[in-house]
Amino acid sequence: MPEVSRRQFLASTAAAMAAPFISTSSTRARAxxxxxxxxxxxxxxxxxxxxxxxxxxxxxxCRLAGIVTGTPAKAEAWKAKYGIPAGNVYSYDTMDRMADNPDIDLVYVxxxxxxxxxHTIQAAQAGKHVFCEKPLEISVERCQQMIDACRNAGRLLGTAYRCQYDPHHLECIRLVREEVFGKPTILQAGFAIDVGVADQWRLKRALAGGGALMDVGIYALQATRYLTGEEPIAVSAQQTSTDPVKFAEVDESVVWTTRFPSGVVAYCSTSYKAGRIQNLRVNAERGWFELDPAFFYxxxxxxxxxxxEIRYPEIDLFAAEMDDFARCIIERKPTRVPGEEGLRDVRIMQAIYESVRTGKTVSLA
Known part of the structure; x- marks a missing residue:
């Protein structure tokens, strides 16, 4: 299985490792x-x-050692199914009590x-490492608060970017790095889903922060960054909606273009209603390659x-990312998906929304 250049990931994790990383002797002993x-x-x-x-x-x-929920019925069902001790069940208001529980090493938010x-700050203050679903948060400021909390606690913060563990994506990165088809010129990436019923948190701005872009468009955005190994210098975007009632608070469909320092241009799209968009394509000097589907579990x-063909045996991407994060904790190594990586994507998404609002290209340089 191809391996991704260490230089790309080590560069993105340098800031995360600047502060002392505490791996307690008890954690290491239990591991x-x-x-x-x-x-x-x-x-x-x-x-x-x-x-x-x-x-x-x-x-x-890793092992499932505890749960945090605001629904007592769920707590009882999970306790019965997974044999979770009552002392390892928390509500969102009692997460601070984890500080006294050595059975829990990390919290997956x-x-x-x-x-x-x-929830990340609560976990860090309780002395636990944190692995957080994407997007890391809904603003750069909140992302930075999470990063600071984990750094101050000497705990590792990771962002759940499962595609960075998919052998198909790793192969695409290798093809770019080794210039198998020459230097990349144009990237295309898109991911759309049917979001489902209107009465859900994903369609409420106060909880979701945004719509399709925040939820699934982030996969396309991330892919353009780890394929090029560069940070975009400018973005321009447009937003459309066919159902202004259902999508009154969040975006239904967004298309955007990003430019990278090397001259590569990426055309990306995302939607909660646009049907089958699930592809990633790299056009290079002497050919092309693509994944379709690209972003599924x-x-x-x-x-x-x-x-x-680009085809590898199936792996559980969630298991792969959790195992890698656990190894980083045990071995006191940087993670390829630190909080800083999540912050970078949120910064770019905020620029995409700014471009939608203003109708102008937004500089990221």
């Missing part, structure tokens, strides 16, 4: 004894139920976007202009 770190899932919605908890059962370095900072695959 050495059992081989696994105790994980508490904060937020027991569909993603946690259908993907994260089952993935934890497959990991080599899976609550609505605008609650990520609150499984089943991603692609092809190249020379007729070869």
């Amino acid at each position: 050495q004894e059992s081989g696994k770190l105790g994980v508490a899932i904060c937020g027991l919605g569909k993603l946690s139920t259908d993907q994260i908890a089952p993935a934890l059962m497959k990991t080599r370095h 899976v609550t609505p976007n605008a609650l990520h900072a609150q 499984g089943g991603n695959h692609g092809r190249r202009s020379d007729g070869k």
Whole structure:
């Protein structure tokens, strides 16, 4: 399986590792004894139920040790299903009590976007490492608060960018880095889903911070960054809506263009209603390659202009990202997906929204 250039990820994690990283002797001792770190899932919605908890059962370095929920019925169901001790069950108001629980080493935050900072800070102040779902938060300022809280506590903060562990995406990165088809010129990336019913937190600005862009467009945005290994210098964007009632508070569809220092241009799109958009394509000097589908939990695959396929055996991406984060904690190494990486994407998304509002190109240089 191809490996991504260490230079790209080490550069993005330098700031995260500037402060002392505390890995307590008790944490390391438990990891050495059992081989696994105790994980508490904060937020027991569909993603946690259908993907994260089952993935934890497959990991080599993690185990489901606790839960945080505001719904007593969910707490009882999870306790029964996974054998979670009553002492490892918390509400959002009692997370500070984790400080007295050595059975929990890290918290996986899976609550609505605008609650990520609150729950990350609570976990860090309780002495726990934090792995947080994307987007890291809904503003750069809140992202920075999360980063500062974890740094001050000497704990590691990671952003759940599962595609950075997908062998298909890693192969695409290798093709760019090794210039197999020459230097990239134009990138295309898009991800759209049917968001479903109107009465949900994803369509409420106070909880989601944004719509399709924040939720699934971020995958396309991230991909253009780790494929080029560069940060965009300018962005221009447009927003459209076919249902102004359902999408009164958040964006339904957004298209944007980003320019990179090398001259590469990326054309991206996202939508909560636009049907089948799930692709990633790199056009280069001597050919092209693409993934379609590109951003699913499984089943991603692609092809190249020379007729070869891009197809690897299926892995559980949630298990892969959690195992890697746990290894970073145990071995006191930087993570490839630190909080700073999440902050960069939020900064760019804010610029995309600014371009939508003003109708102008926004400089990121």
